[in-house]
Amino acid sequence: MKIGILVSGGGTNLQAIIDSMEAGRITNASIEVVISNNRGAYALERAKKHNIPAECLSPADFSDREAFHQALIRRLQEYQVDLVVLAGYLVNISPAMVAAFPNRIINIHPSLIPSFCGKGYYGLKVHEAALARGVKVTGATVHFVDEGTDSGPIIMQKAVEIPDGISAEDLQLKVMQEAEWILLPAAIQKIADGLL
Numbered sequence: 001m002k003i004g005i006l007v008s009g010g011g012t013n014l015q016a017i018i019d020s021m022e023a024g025r026i027t028n029a030s031i032e033v034v035i036s037n038n039r040g041a042y043a044l045e046r047a048k049k050h051n052i053p054a055e056c057l058s059p060a061d062f063s064d065r066e067a068f069h070q071a072l073i074r075r076l077q078e079y080q081v082d083l084v085v086l087a088g089y090l091v092n093i094s095p096a097m098v099a100a101f102p103n104r105i106i107n108i109h110p111s112l113i114p115s116f117c118g119k120g121y122y123g124l125k126v127h128e129a130a131l132a133r134g135v136k137v138t139g140a141t142v143h144f145v146d147e148g149t150d151s152g153p154i155i156m157q158k159a160v161e162i163p164d165g166i167s168a169e170d171l172q173l174k175v176m177q178e179a180e181w182i183l184l185p186a187a188i189q190k191i192a193d194g195l196l
Contacts, residue, residue, distance in 0.1 A: 001029040001192045004081035006089040007036045011043025012176055013087035013108055013184050018050050020185035028192040032079040035072070037091045053079075059091065069094035076101070083191055086145065087184065090122060095147050105145035106191070108184045110175050112157055113141040117150035127168040127175065136162055138171070140179035142187040155187045155196060 005014055014034060020026045034047035034054045047054035057075060062068040073096060076084060086093070086107040093105065109117055109126075116129045116138075130138045139159040146152035158179040162171060190196050 001082045002032045002080055003029055003083050003085055003188065004032055004076045004079055005034045005047075005085045005087050006091075007034060007041055007043035007087050008038050008090040009041055009043065009088050011041065011046045011087070013180055014043050015046055016181035017085070017087070017185055017188065018046070018052075020189075026185050026189050026192065029083075029188060032081055033075070035075065037089070043088075065094070069096055073097055073100045083188070084145075085184070085188065088123075092149070093145055098145060098147050103144055106142055106155065106187060107145050107150070107152075108180050109141045109143065109150050110138075110172065110180060111141065112137070112139045112159060113143060113150055113154060117141075119149050121150070124168055124172055127171045130162065131166070131168055131171065138162055138175060140175055140183050142183050155190070156183050158183050 007014055017026065031052050034043060034052055036044050036056050037058045039056045044054040044056065057072055059065060059068040062071060082104060084101050084105040086105065098105065111117055111126050111130065116126045121129065137159050139157055141157045142155045144152040144155065160175050160178045
């Protein structure tokens with residue numbers, strides 16, 4: 001199974017996927033390309049260190065969003081990817097992309113969907129909202145991407161307890177370590193094995 005990974009930042013989820021492949025926890029799959037909307041994304045360096053093609057495709061480089069979305073679809077098709085993985089990708093996915101890769105785009109979200117998801121809930125904002133609400137358990141969700149925001153069918157979830165007095169930054173790291181970095185590789189393996 002050929003995978004294209006879309007990233008915007010540091011690429012810790014990308015690293016978790018690479019590490020899982022190198023350790024043999026993900027089999028029958030290869031990362032064909034890593035694409036970021038952000039030239040300065042450290043994720044691109046992570047990919048290059050592992051000899052994975054890495055490139056930037058930014059909406060700012062195109063006349064409009066439609067031209068950007070079409071270019072992104074074409075690029076992924078040129079790499080003949082079977083699965084698109086959103087690993088901290090902060091650009092909305094277009095309906096045209098969903099149509100081009102039906103049930104072949106997955107996303108990792110840092111909460112137990114349907115809590116703290118949808119428009120405006122990304123990155124640290126998710127964890128700040130969980131703490132503000134006073135919930136005792138959070139976690140992460142891997143889901144298929146549809147035309148909504150965090151609304152596609154859920155593939156896997158993992159719960160993480162929230163200790164009293166934890167900061168949003170520390171909670172973000174805890175959710176990454178205890179849920180995101182485990183779930184995303186596991187979901188990819190399920191898809192590679194034809195179980196989804």
